[in-house]
Amino acid sequence: MEALAHPRQRRKEARPAELTAAALELFVEKGFAGSRLDDVAARAGVSKGTLYLYFDSKEALFKAVIQEGIVPILEAGAGMVDSFTGGSADLLRGVILEWWKRIGATSLAGVPKLMISEAGNFPELAAYYNDTVIIRGRELLRRILQRGIARGEFRAVDVETAIDVIFAPVLMMLVWRYSLGACGCGSHDPATYLRTHLDLALNGLAVAKEQT
Amino acid sequence: MEALAHPRQRRKEARPAELTAAALELFVEKGFAGSRLDDVAARAGVSKGTLYLYFDSKEALFKAVIQEGIVPILEAGAGMVDSFTGGSADLLRGVILEWWKRIGATSLAGVPKLMISEAGNFPELAAYYNDTVIIRGRELLRRILQRGIARGEFRAVDVETAIDVIFAPVLMMLVWRYSLGACGCGSHDPATYLRTHLDLALNGLAVAKEQT
Amino acid sequence: MEALAHPRQRRKEARPAELTAAALELFVEKGFAGSRLDDVAARAGVSKGTLYLYFDSKEALFKAVIQEGIVPILEAGAGMVDSFTGGSADLLRGVILEWWKRIGATSLAGVPKLMISEAGNFPELAAYYNDTVIIRGRELLRRILQRGIARGEFRAVDVETAIDVIFAPVLMMLVWRYSLGACGCGSHDPATYLRTHLDLALNGLAVAKEQT
Amino acid sequence: MEALAHPRQRRKEARPAELTAAALELFVEKGFAGSRLDDVAARAGVSKGTLYLYFDSKEALFKAVIQEGIVPILEAGAGMVDSFTGGSADLLRGVILEWWKRIGATSLAGVPKLMISEAGNFPELAAYYNDTVIIRGRELLRRILQRGIARGEFRAVDVETAIDVIFAPVLMMLVWRYSLGACGCGSHDPATYLRTHLDLALNGLAVAKEQT
DNA sequence: CATGAATGAGTGTTCATTCAT
DNA sequence: AATGAATGAACACTCATTCAT
Numbered sequence: 001m002e003a004l005a006h007p008r009q010r011r012k013e014a015r016p017a018e019l020t021a022a023a024l025e026l027f028v029e030k031g032f033a034g035s036r037l038d039d040v041a042a043r044a045g046v047s048k049g050t051l052y053l054y055f056d057s058k059e060a061l062f063k064a065v066i067q068e069g070i071v072p073i074l075e076a077g078a079g080m081v082d083s084f085t086g087g088s089a090d091l092l093r094g095v096i097l098e099w100w101k102r103i104g105a106t107s108l109a110g111v112p113k114l115m116i117s118e119a120g121n122f123p124e125l126a127a128y129y130n131d132t133v134i135i136r137g138r139e140l141l142r143r144i145l146q147r148g149i150a151r152g153e154f155r156a157v158d159v160e161t162a163i164d165v166i167f168a169p170v171l172m173m174l175v176w177r178y179s180l181g182a183c184g185c186g187s188h189d190p191a192t193y194l195r196t197h198l199d200l201a202l203n204g205l206a207v208a209k210e211q212t
Numbered sequence: 213m214e215a216l217a218h219p220r221q222r223r224k225e226a227r228p229a230e231l232t233a234a235a236l237e238l239f240v241e242k243g244f245a246g247s248r249l250d251d252v253a254a255r256a257g258v259s260k261g262t263l264y265l266y267f268d269s270k271e272a273l274f275k276a277v278i279q280e281g282i283v284p285i286l287e288a289g290a291g292m293v294d295s296f297t298g299g300s301a302d303l304l305r306g307v308i309l310e311w312w313k314r315i316g317a318t319s320l321a322g323v324p325k326l327m328i329s330e331a332g333n334f335p336e337l338a339a340y341y342n343d344t345v346i347i348r349g350r351e352l353l354r355r356i357l358q359r360g361i362a363r364g365e366f367r368a369v370d371v372e373t374a375i376d377v378i379f380a381p382v383l384m385m386l387v388w389r390y391s392l393g394a395c396g397c398g399s400h401d402p403a404t405y406l407r408t409h410l411d412l413a414l415n416g417l418a419v420a421k422e423q424t
Numbered sequence: 425m426e427a428l429a430h431p432r433q434r435r436k437e438a439r440p441a442e443l444t445a446a447a448l449e450l451f452v453e454k455g456f457a458g459s460r461l462d463d464v465a466a467r468a469g470v471s472k473g474t475l476y477l478y479f480d481s482k483e484a485l486f487k488a489v490i491q492e493g494i495v496p497i498l499e500a501g502a503g504m505v506d507s508f509t510g511g512s513a514d515l516l517r518g519v520i521l522e523w524w525k526r527i528g529a530t531s532l533a534g535v536p537k538l539m540i541s542e543a544g545n546f547p548e549l550a551a552y553y554n555d556t557v558i559i560r561g562r563e564l565l566r567r568i569l570q571r572g573i574a575r576g577e578f579r580a581v582d583v584e585t586a587i588d589v590i591f592a593p594v595l596m597m598l599v600w601r602y603s604l605g606a607c608g609c610g611s612h613d614p615a616t617y618l619r620t621h622l623d624l625a626l627n628g629l630a631v632a633k634e635q636t
Numbered sequence: 637m638e639a640l641a642h643p644r645q646r647r648k649e650a651r652p653a654e655l656t657a658a659a660l661e662l663f664v665e666k667g668f669a670g671s672r673l674d675d676v677a678a679r680a681g682v683s684k685g686t687l688y689l690y691f692d693s694k695e696a697l698f699k700a701v702i703q704e705g706i707v708p709i710l711e712a713g714a715g716m717v718d719s720f721t722g723g724s725a726d727l728l729r730g731v732i733l734e735w736w737k738r739i740g741a742t743s744l745a746g747v748p749k750l751m752i753s754e755a756g757n758f759p760e761l762a763a764y765y766n767d768t769v770i771i772r773g774r775e776l777l778r779r780i781l782q783r784g785i786a787r788g789e790f791r792a793v794d795v796e797t798a799i800d801v802i803f804a805p806v807l808m809m810l811v812w813r814y815s816l817g818a819c820g821c822g823s824h825d826p827a828t829y830l831r832t833h834l835d836l837a838l839n840g841l842a843v844a845k846e847q848t
Numbered sequence: 849c850a851t852g853a854a855t856g857a858g859t860g861t862t863c864a865t866t867c868a869t
Numbered sequence: 870a871a872t873g874a875a876t877g878a879a880c881a882c883t884c885a886t887t888c889a890t
Contacts, residue, residue, distance in 0.1 A: 453756070454756070454757075455669070455753070455756065455757070457667070457669035457670065458669065458757065537752065537753075539815070539816065540749070540752065540753070540811055540812075540815040540816065541667065541752070541753035541815070542667075543815040543816045543818070543819055544665065544666060544667060544670070544814070544815060544818060544819070545666060545667060545670045547819045547820075550815075550816050550819035550820075550821070551819060551820055553816070554816060554819065554820065554821040558816065558821055579839075581832060581835065581836065582828065582831075582832045584824075585824050585828055585829050585832040585833075586832055586836065588805070588808070588809075588812075588824060588829070589805045589829065589832050589833045589836055590836070592804050592805035592807075592808035592809075593800070593801045593804035593805065595804075595808060596800070596804035596805075596807060596808050596811075597800075597804075599752060599808075599811070600752075600800075602756070603751070603752040603753070603755040603756060603762070604751065604752065604755045604762050604765065604766055604770065606755065606756060606759075606762075607755055607756075607759040607762035607763055607766065608759075608762075608763055608766065609762070609763070609766040609770060612796070612797050612800065616794060616797050617797050617800070617801065619794075620793060620794045620797040620798055620801050621797075621801045623793065623840070624793065624798065624801055624802070624836075624837065624840035624841065625836065625840060626840075627791075627839065627840040627841075627842075628835070628836035628837060628838075628839040628840030629836065629839075629840075630839075
């Protein structure tokens with residue numbers, strides 16, 4: 001309603017988001033250094049000068065892209081673990097598949113590869129990403145693993161390490177898709193890949209063997 | 213003796229390796245686009261012009277870095293599989309630990325992250341890397357998994373997918389170390405990480421449960 | 425009025441001509457290879473980067489210089505031949521003197537020597553010059569000679585060859601002026617030179633002797 | 637004999653000439669700026685360093701090329717005029733055809749174009765060329781024209797100007813061959829071209845008309 | 849005498865950033 | 870707010886020149 005009443009006003013407020021959206025696309029495609037601000041502006045349908053009305057520099061734009069991309073990522077994980085009542089294997093499977101649905105299959109999918117590529121050049125931003133995304137994500141998995149071990153469903157693996165070992169293949173699939181996978185190197189069907197990974201991981205975690 | 217008699221000559225032959233070594237360091241540190249040829253040359257103790265005596269372009273230098281660093285290792289790896297006579301679990305463990313010793317624990321450790329970061333901007337290089345490294349690496353793992361399944365040691369998993377699922381945590385540990393891990397985010401002790409991974413993976417692959 | 429209202433705009437439109445004018449001067453002075461884009465830009469009162477707003481490369485700038493300078497003149501020349509009604513000797517004299525007024529006596533005078541010097545290094549440009557300048561220029565002279573022969577004013581000379589023979593002295597005067605003539609070697613007063621050339625050439629073409 | 641007895645010795649003395657010969661070819665082909673010393677050396681079958689044993693710089697090499705190319709040019713013209721007893725038209729024709737045989741049809745043919753292209757960059761050399769080649773060449777033609785006028789065979793044209801007017805087409809044919817002519821622009825058969833030129837010129841000079 | 853590895857100043861080109869309109 | 874013309878620092882690459890062997 002109001003939107004339609006004040007389209008120009010709405011546009012003005014939406015601008016930054018439109019710009020970061022365009023920038024995200026390009027950064028994911030070509031990396032930070034490889035993306036020209038001309039192209040970012042063109043993709044957003046504005047002039048190059050306009051970018052500088054909203055962001056002080058290319059670096060500031062990059063930070064905004066990441067920070068904006070993080071919010072939805074964060075919202076994904078929570079709640080599910082506390083309220084879950086079934087088996088821990090199902091919980092782990094559910095959380096990973098949910099993460100996939102909310103990140104891997106959306107426009108945010110390129111963020112991890114982007115962050116990995118640029119972390120070295122933006123340490124401060126990397127720290128921020130670590131604090132707000134990675135630590136919380138690890139916490140989620142930690143609780144699942146600890147729950148499974150406590151309930152006698154999982155073997156007593158080294159939890160801190162297992163967190164990353166188990167998440168690595170999921171992450172790597174995304175990273176691959178936006179790097180070598182984009183260049184003709186074969187990459188897998190996500191569903192098959194996730195199924196195979198969960199099969200192996202849950203079998204690996206399982207305390208006793210009776211056909212997972 | 214001869215060396216002292218022909219120091220110029222000896223230098224000539226050693227130069228390419230000195231240059232690629234310097235380039236590897238810098239590429240890993242700052243990425244391909246972020247590395248200036250002036251700096252590469254300076255690090256190798258020569259002038260910028262000298263680089264062009266040995267490499268046609270910055271990209272050719274990059275290619276040489278990969279070629280010289282990774283290819284020989286893969287070739288060495290293939291032989292191991294052929295001659296191994298023990299259990300497939302030990303073979304898988306052995307190959308991965310060997311890979312770690314020769315790449316993960318050396319100055320080549322930064323290459324995977326480097327390739328992932330730059331693949332998008334250098335498709336030709338990515339294709340080359342795919343042909344000479346990835347395809348051969350997958351072949352190595354494929355043979356191990358098929359061997360294990362054929363010998364009744366491993367479950368009949370989806371081999372093509374399992375290859376990548378199993379290698380992803382190893383790869384990701386390196387990627388991590390050179391990206392977010394370098395920025396204060398906790399990363400793991402490699403020995404523990406590899407042990408945990410192999411424990412989970414081999415347990416996941418194992419056909420029957422009787423102490424892996 | 426409008427000019428003052430949109431000085432930026434006016435500049436934008438005038439820029440390419442300002443740049444090609446500066447480039448023409450410099451190319452004629454120092455040759456193509458010897459002219460630095462920095463100097464071209466400086467002479468036009470802009471920065472080097474500005475050149476690239478209007479021309480894709482140094483070579484494209486060269487092409488624009490030729491295109492803008494010579495082509496319009498040739499187009500103007502064609503009309504003259506069509507509408508002329510007097511004797512062919514007067515037509516030939518008129519066309520050559522007109523060519524002199526519009527090229528030989530202007531800043532374009534250096535172009536023939538420039539093209540001759542650079543043709544070898546820029547085959548594409550040479551082909552372009554051939555198509556747009558030389559072929560059309562020859563056509564002009566061809567029509568005049570054929571007209572004179574058809575009307576019984578000129579002897580039946582080998583037209584195709586005579587075209588170049590007759591134009592050579594005119595061209596050579598310019599070439600000379602911008603090469604050895606510029607270094608203290610005596611060169612001629614253009615008026616005397618052209619008069620002598622036309623006297624000789626028209627006398628040479630004349631079919632019967634009765635005071636040319 | 638001696639040559640065969642001391643091939644190495646002969647080589648040593650012949651070196652500079654071999655180098656300038658190679659340089660002449662390249663300079664004519666690509667101009668001074670466009671020729672790389674690497675290529676000159678390669679064409680002469682020596683290393684780049686060797687060039688500097690004989691010539692202090694690229695510029696010095698160029699000067700040697702021109703000066704060496706001039707000696708044979710100078711030798712071409714002389715004597716003929718003094719001893720000639722026939723008609724002046726035949727003398728002019730003879731001298732020009734002789735020049736063509738000795739220069740236009742030899743490896744020296746590229747020198748005029750080269751000198752024209754580079755005169756601006758080597759004024760001192762241009763002056764030298766003027767003094768030793770051009771002035772003497774003009775003197776030759778001057779004497780022929782004056783002879784013809786004195787003997788009542790040629791009209792009383794402006795001799796100083798006519799010299800250049802008459803030689804221009806001959807020169808231009810060579811210049812053309814090494815510039816635009818090399819790039820697909822049509823150029824003429826020398827024999828036809830010279831015949832047409834001499835026909836026109838001698839007819840233009842002729843004092844009375846009775847079918848040349 | 850001859851080599852060719854090494855140099856480093858120089859130049860075409862790109863692109864983030866600025867600012868007058 | 871928005872534009873886009875202009876800037877200039879930065880960098881890949883070239884090549885004449887040097888010099889240790």
